[in-house]
Amino acid sequence: MPRFPRTFEARRMSSIPRRPATAHAVQPGLKPLPRIRNLIAVGSGKGGVGKSTTAVNLALAIAAEGARVGVLDADVYGPSIPTMLGLTGRPDSPDGKQIVPMRAHGIEAMSIGLMIEEDSPLIWRGPMATSALTQLLEQTLWGGAGEDAQLDYLIVDLPPGTGDIQLTLAQKIPVAGAVIVTTPQDVATLDARKALKMFEKVHVPVLGLVENMAVHVCSNCGHVEHLFGQGGGQRIAAQYGVPLLGSLPLDIGIREQGDVGTPIFAFAPDSAAAEAYRATARALLAELEKRPRAQVSLGAQLL
Numbered sequence: 001m002p003r004f005p006r007t008f009e010a011r012r013m014s015s016i017p018r019r020p021a022t023a024h025a026v027q028p029g030l031k032p033l034p035r036i037r038n039l040i041a042v043g044s045g046k047g048g049v050g051k052s053t054t055a056v057n058l059a060l061a062i063a064a065e066g067a068r069v070g071v072l073d074a075d076v077y078g079p080s081i082p083t084m085l086g087l088t089g090r091p092d093s094p095d096g097k098q099i100v101p102m103r104a105h106g107i108e109a110m111s112i113g114l115m116i117e118e119d120s121p122l123i124w125r126g127p128m129a130t131s132a133l134t135q136l137l138e139q140t141l142w143g144g145a146g147e148d149a150q151l152d153y154l155i156v157d158l159p160p161g162t163g164d165i166q167l168t169l170a171q172k173i174p175v176a177g178a179v180i181v182t183t184p185q186d187v188a189t190l191d192a193r194k195a196l197k198m199f200e201k202v203h204v205p206v207l208g209l210v211e212n213m214a215v216h217v218c219s220n221c222g223h224v225e226h227l228f229g230q231g232g233g234q235r236i237a238a239q240y241g242v243p244l245l246g247s248l249p250l251d252i253g254i255r256e257q258g259d260v261g262t263p264i265f266a267f268a269p270d271s272a273a274a275e276a277y278r279a280t281a282r283a284l285l286a287e288l289e290k291r292p293r294a295q296v297s298l299g300a301q302l303l
């Protein structure tokens with residue numbers, strides 16, 4: 001794989017003008033979080049489909065559009081975002097209550113994995129997990145220390161599956177929209193449908209599906225192969241009545257870069273894989289723009 005001389009962070013700092021995002025409506029009955037203009041939940045019907053990898057690279061791709069972005073790793077079963085972003089140590093908490101998010105590759109990040117010992121197994125019952133996660137969401141100083149600090153987008157990597165924890169989280173967290181990550185096999189077994197139903201049940205709008213590992217790119221010759229046939233993602237999205245936001249390649253660089261803490265989008269922003277994430281991120285933002293805006297109340301910062 002070609003090496004790119006300039007890091008993503010340097011590129012981002014030097015050339016991308018900030019474009020503050022419009023805040024969009026959340027589920028009826030919930031109040032938007034003051035520090036978050038748009039919270040986007042990333043879910044999947046089952047584990048191992050590449051949800052965290054997709055969430056992190058999409059967060060970077062959205063940041064590259066000029067937005068202030070954070071990622072919250074809510075995957076209590078296997079918090080992998082610290083590794084994917086190369087984060088270690090504990091986040092600061094000056095007053096013992098609020099938590100300063102960590103930063104990597106130009107985005108903010110917080111993970112349940114940063115708050116516990118690295119080797120300790122997370123065997124939490126539903127209520128414990130959901131209250132820990134809602135606390136983490138609310139007590140993190142997203143967007144900086146100032147009173148009016150805000151992120152344009154917070155990408156929340158939900159635990160895989162559609163059990164109680166996922167349902168409660170989808171119900172309690174004020175979400176502007178959800179994205180469902182599937183693989184071609186996942187599509188075949190209809191696990192993605194369960195995730196769709198779950199979000200529907202709690203009135204969270206699904207912005208679309210992302211088909212991960214859709215085509216294989218040979219690391220030697222770059223040959224592209226549709227291992228699982230073509231058009232599956234498109235068909236299933238049409239069947240469910242939601243857009244297919246993008247199809248991502250099964251690419252060794254995506255895995256390798258995730259393992260070493262510099263996601264492919266940061267490592268090789270001009271690669272074909274990064275381009276696929278960029279196109280998917282743009283489609284996601286375009287879908288979000290179609291959603292109703294958050295209501296503006298006097299004194300609120302949701303302009």
Ligand SMILES: Nc1ncnc2c1ncn2[C@@H]1O[C@H](COP(=O)(O)OP(=O)(O)OP(=O)(O)O)[C@@H](O)[C@H]1O
Binds near residue numbers: 078212254
């Ligand atoms: N498009 C891709 N190409 C190559 N490898 C990928 C791709 N997407 C994900 N992977 C790899 O697949 C493995 C699982 O990915 P990831 O941890 O993102 O899945 P997940 O759905 O979040 O898993 P879980 O939530 O069950 O822990 C990782 O090793 C990751 O690097």
